[in-house]
Amino acid sequence: MSSPGHGDARGAVVVGFDGSEPARLAAFWAAREAASRRRRLLVVNVLRGPMPELAMSPLAVPLPDAVTDEAVRGYAEKELAEVAAECERVSPGLDVRTSLEDGYAADALSRVAQGADLLAVGSSGRSGLSRALLGSTTADLVHAHPGPIVVARGDGAEDGRVVVGVDGSETSVRAVAFAFEYASRRGGDLLAVHAWADLPLEALAPLREQDANRRQVEEQAAALIDRSLAPHRQDYPDVRVSRVVAFDGPAHALLDNAREASLIVVGSHGRGAVRRALLGSVGHAVLYHAPCSVAVVHRDQATSGGTS
Numbered sequence: 001m002s003s004p005g006h007g008d009a010r011g012a013v014v015v016g017f018d019g020s021e022p023a024r025l026a027a028f029w030a031a032r033e034a035a036s037r038r039r040r041l042l043v044v045n046v047l048r049g050p051m052p053e054l055a056m057s058p059l060a061v062p063l064p065d066a067v068t069d070e071a072v073r074g075y076a077e078k079e080l081a082e083v084a085a086e087c088e089r090v091s092p093g094l095d096v097r098t099s100l101e102d103g104y105a106a107d108a109l110s111r112v113a114q115g116a117d118l119l120a121v122g123s124s125g126r127s128g129l130s131r132a133l134l135g136s137t138t139a140d141l142v143h144a145h146p147g148p149i150v151v152a153r154g155d156g157a158e159d160g161r162v163v164v165g166v167d168g169s170e171t172s173v174r175a176v177a178f179a180f181e182y183a184s185r186r187g188g189d190l191l192a193v194h195a196w197a198d199l200p201l202e203a204l205a206p207l208r209e210q211d212a213n214r215r216q217v218e219e220q221a222a223a224l225i226d227r228s229l230a231p232h233r234q235d236y237p238d239v240r241v242s243r244v245v246a247f248d249g250p251a252h253a254l255l256d257n258a259r260e261a262s263l264i265v266v267g268s269h270g271r272g273a274v275r276r277a278l279l280g281s282v283g284h285a286v287l288y289h290a291p292c293s294v295a296v297v298h299r300d301q302a303t304s305g306g307t308s
Contacts, residue, residue, distance in 0.1 A: 010115040012042045012097075016105070016137070019045075019079045022122030022153075024086075029156035029293065030120040031087035031094055036185045037117060040095035043084055044112050045076050046105040076100055090155070106140035119149045142287060148178070148297045150263075151287060160262030160292065161189040165254055165282070166228045166243075173228065178297055179265045180232040180239055186262070189240045192229060193257050194221045195250035214247070221245040251285035258292055265295045 015030035017023045027043055034041040080098040087096050101108040113119040124135035138151055164179035166172050176192070183190045196217055225243045233241065246253035258264050266283045287294050 009042050009113050012040045012116050013037060013118050013120065014042045014044060014109070014113040014116045015120040016109045016122070016141075017043050017045050017080065017083055018105070018137075019076075020122065020124070022124050022135075024083060024122075025155045026120050026122035026152040027083050027087055028090050029150070029152035029154065030118075031091045031096070032156040033118065033120065033150075035091035035094050039117055040097060041087060041091075042097050042099060042112070042116070043080060043087065044099045044101060044109055045080050046101045046103060046108040047073065047076060048102075048104065073100065105137040106144065109137070109141060110145040113145065113147060116147060119145055119147060120152050121149065123151055123153050142283075142296050146298055148295060150293055150295045152293045153290070154293065156262075156293070158262055159188065160260050161191050162186075162263045162265065163191045163193060163254060163258045163261045164265040165250055166192045166194045166225050167250075168224050168228060174297055175265045176228050176232060178295060179263075180236045182263060182265075182295070183239045184236040188262060189242065191257055191261070192225050192241065192243045193246060193253050194225050194244070195246045195248055195253040196221060217247075218245050249282075251282045251289075254282070254286055255289055255291075258290060261292045263293050263295055264290050265297070 013030050013034035015023075015027050017027050030043075031041055077098075077100060080100060084096045084098050088094055099112060101112060109119065109121070119141070121138045121141055122135070123138065142149060142151065162179045162183040164175045166176060179190055182188075222243065222245060225245075229241060229243075233239075244253070244257055246256070248256070254264055254266070264286055266286050283296065287296070
């Protein structure tokens with residue numbers, strides 16, 4: 001285990017850590033993922049910069065050492081060392097390194113993770129937000145980071161299937177590739193979900209009641225799923241694949257089939273400067289309400305991908 005510094009993230013799994021329990025679990029998830037990928041793990045904490053200088057009146061009580069810059073940095077280094085040691089116990093033999101950075105957390109993590117295999121973060125940090133909500137740093141990273149990012153819920157020890165949405169788009173193609181590779185490494189099954197329409201449920205009611213139209217839609221959707229999965233079945237013969245055609249909205253369909261999943265794969269539909277403001281309604285719904293970890297991959301990535 002290396003001491004805190006500016007870590008080299010190229011080819012590594014990077015995880016953000018702020019001392020919170022969600023971040024600790026994310027670090028354990030990342031340790032298992034790094035071991036599965038046979039990559040090193042880089043645990044990164046970010047300090048927001050020097051403590052502000054306070055005007056001291058003659059009656060003011062001197063600040064304790066605990067709030068000086070040196071003490072804050074020392075405490076952060078101690079936390080990094082402790083979580084790194086725990087990650088080594090989670091995945092014996094794993095090469096674990098740490099890095100203490102300065103600046104705004106989302107920007108610093110995204111900068112450090114350039115060239116990384118994967119960036120992992122917890123679902124929320126020290127803000128006290130519930131599990132159903134994202135912390136501000138996590139939300140910013142999901143929107144802005146150009147590489148694959150996983151919002152980890154839990155420590156990654158659980159077994160479960162991988163759920164991926166399939167709609168035939170470029171984003172969906174990347175999602176399927178990501179999901180197959182992950183499921184193969186982690187020994188899980190793959191469930192491909194196709195939601196027939198992004199319409200309100202009441203708009204789908206007539207189709208639900210017309211058996212002939214329903215069968216035609218199911219056949220077309222099944223053919224689309226098969227075409228999307230076909231290029232990967234030969235590469236990953238160990239992955240057991242099943243499919244679902246849902247007469248439902250995409251977000252509801254993905255969440256409804258994720259009750260015993262270990263990972264949902266989604267993708268960002270944001271482009272360029274819009275990316276920070278737009279993940280896509282499906283991606284947002286899944287990130288905020290998923291019962292398991294969620295992988296987000298942007299559509300312009302060269303290596304892996306997701307769907308939303």
